[in-house]
Each structure stands twice: as C-alpha cells, then as structure tokens.
Amino acid sequence: MPDVFTPAKRSAVMSLIRSTGNAATELRLMALLRAGKITGWRRHLSLPLPPPKAKARAGEKKPRKPRVRPDFVFRQQRLAVFVDGCFWHGCPRHATRPRQNRQFWDEKIARNRQRDRHVTRALRQSGWTVLRLWECALTKKQQPRTMSRLRRALGGPKIQITKLVIPFATSSATLQHHECCLSRQEMRVHLGRHVCR
Numbered sequence: 001m002p003d004v005f006t007p008a009k010r011s012a013v014m015s016l017i018r019s020t021g022n023a024a025t026e027l028r029l030m031a032l033l034r035a036g037k038i039t040g041w042r043r044h045l046s047l048p049l050p051p052p053k054a055k056a057r058a059g060e061k062k063p064r065k066p067r068v069r070p071d072f073v074f075r076q077q078r079l080a081v082f083v084d085g086c087f088w089h090g091c092p093r094h095a096t097r098p099r100q101n102r103q104f105w106d107e108k109i110a111r112n113r114q115r116d117r118h119v120t121r122a123l124r125q126s127g128w129t130v131l132r133l134w135e136c137a138l139t140k141k142q143q144p145r146t147m148s149r150l151r152r153a154l155g156g157p158k159i160q161i162t163k164l165v166i167p168f169a170t171s172s173a174t175l176q177h178h179e180c181c182l183s184r185q186e187m188r189v190h191l192g193r194h195v196c197r
Helices: 007-015 023-035 102-125 143-153 172-183
Strands: 041-043 072-074 079-084 129-134 187-190 193-196
Touching (some): 023 072, 023 079, 023 143, 129 143
Antiparallel strands (some): 041 072, 072 079, 187 193
C-alpha cells in the first residue's frame, strides 16, 4: 500500500513520535535488583555531562549544559547503569539487521553506538562508574552473571582502610598508591595480589 504522505511530511510526522523507553528490560532489571535486595538506586535521574569545549560567540546564548538520563543511578556509589537493547545498540551476538532500508538502519545504529561511547567517556571523566548491560544479559540463564557484575560495580563489601594490612607493600610510594585506590574504592584483591583498575 503506498504511503498517503509525501516523504517530507512522513518524516515530520514520525519525528513527533516519542519513544517510551525500554520499559520491559528496565522492569526486568528492577525485579532483579529487588530480588537481590540491592537498594539505593533511582531510575532516570538526570546527570550533567561536562560542557562542550566550544565557546559561545559574542551575542549568542550560552549553550545548555548537556545532560544524560541513565536507566538506573546509584548516587552514593556514583554508578550509572544503562540497559542497552540488542537491536537498537547493535549487540554483537543478538542484533538483527532489517532487510529493508539497510543503509539507514546501519547508520542509525552506528550513531547510537557512537553516542553511547561519548556518554560513557563523559561520565567517566566526571568521576562516575558506568555499567552497560545488554538486554540479553537479563535472561534467566545470564542473571547470576549480571548480578555479580552489578555487585562488583557497586563495590561489594566495604573495606575499612584501618583494618586492611597490605603485607606486600615494600615502599611508602607503593603503600600510598594502594591507599589512593582504596579511597576511590577501586581496589580488588585476587589470590593475595593487589590489582588496581
């Protein structure tokens, strides 16, 4: 059946349609968080991004500070969690490519992935930890792995610096480095070795 609108009119009509988000995947992750008794999160909390480096010209308004709304935000731990849909963000395992208008969809998904990289980089520069989960990571088979990734990103059990003894620190410079990682809660101990991220 031919379209009743011209291509320009169809484009204008479609641009007015706003998505409602990936509610089903977010609800699945919300159920996982509640089942795992993980608290302290908020949905769609707006976070500021670092301002663009381009300066406003004389007589122009200052550009608005860019903001992003992660799917889940753990403000206290400074963790932003994004749940990316396999189709819309190009999952390497499960993404499908439409047969019709393939060039448009390839460009669209490439732009989505580029925006994801930009947002992740900007949030990390602002001191946030970013965790991106694929939609397929919320299946029953992948849930334990997803929960362990989430708990690891949240820092797991809290480590008190006063009670932690690092026997392998041989110099004060090494010890200062370890205290630095601990203060940022980025230290992991694996098989008795100190591993910094």
